[in-house]
Amino acid sequence: MSITSGCDGLLLQCSALTLVRGERELFSGLDVSLRPGEVLQVEGENGAGKTSLLRVLAGLARYGYEGEITRPVPLLYIGHLSAVKELLTPRENLAWHVDGHADYRDSDVCAALAKVGLAGYEDVPSHQLSAGQHRRVNLARLHLSRQPLWLLDEPFTAIDRDGVASLEHLFVSHAKRGGAVVLTSHQPLRMEYPLTRLMLRAGGDL
Template sequence: MTAAAHAEPLLKVHGLELERGGRVLLSDFSLEIYPGEVMMLEGENGSGKTSLLRTLAGLARYGYSGGLQCNADSLLYLGHKAGVKTLLTPRENLRWYCSVQNLPLAGLDAALQSVELTGYEDIPCHNLSAGQQRRVNLARLYLSEAPLWLLDEPFTAIDRAGVKRLADVIAARAAAGGAVVLTSHQPLPSDYPVRRVSIARQERS
């Protein structure tokens, strides 16, 4: 998971200032992530990790300034919320995702099995628990071909075996020349090299 020699960064941030609700979350913040890297954002709750990921994904509804350049032709963002259509089943949600992303359907059931939803494929998501709905969203990782992944707490509501499987998928994305930026309160397995970036909570003025 090392940066490819002479490669252009998939994501470049320079001098970013991020503000939400009149409070500065980040000031003069810069980073670059290259093909083959996994980056973990670390910091206290409220330090701005989720806000940063949403800004990088183009989803921010708050003010920011500075340079932000994404050189990936597509990206996948998974946030705190489940991000599923609750009237649809897990299988239907993934079919919809594959149709939007022009992905083959061949791996759909295997993806649901990987997030421990075997037997729940055809149950409307509004009848599933919050954790199960989140795992429907995580199943997208087993289908996605986007070179850049932005993942906010992806290991929530997953058991130890599921964490290992998901960590393998993240490592495989990097090994294939992609890059992953994530937050997590759970550490990746010790044999997964990760570049750690600390985000300090800004003091109120």
């Protein structure tokens, strides 16, 4: 994978970011910069604005915030809600998600599903799968991703211990290739790799 970044080497930068929901200010004056090889964990209690921050950084929130955001590279966003279409199989769901990003063979799609523990489930209708298996279908996109920047909201939800360890290894591999990861998580990461933490506090304090 070839990683390209902005002229200053950044994959993501936001300056003086302020986000308001309703009449409540979630955070203000937030500065974030991300360079190739960096992993940023966004922490905070429920309601502190973690999901809202990721959606803003991904360009999915068009209003309610102030500040400047620069994203000079393609990104992959995976939210905490299931993006699996239940009438499709895991194979069809994954092919649909990655369509247009690159040319993938069916064998590539099946290999990605196998890496998340879904070998043998490729053609099972997704409505027959568990919540954890739905989550794995979404996360299989990481194994096909060519986007340098990953924005992941609670990627460990409904994932067992082995799956968590596998994801942490994947994050490190992506960072070592020159990519970057921003993730939210309620649990501490145990990967042996430099990690930056950003704590959001309900009420707008950082």
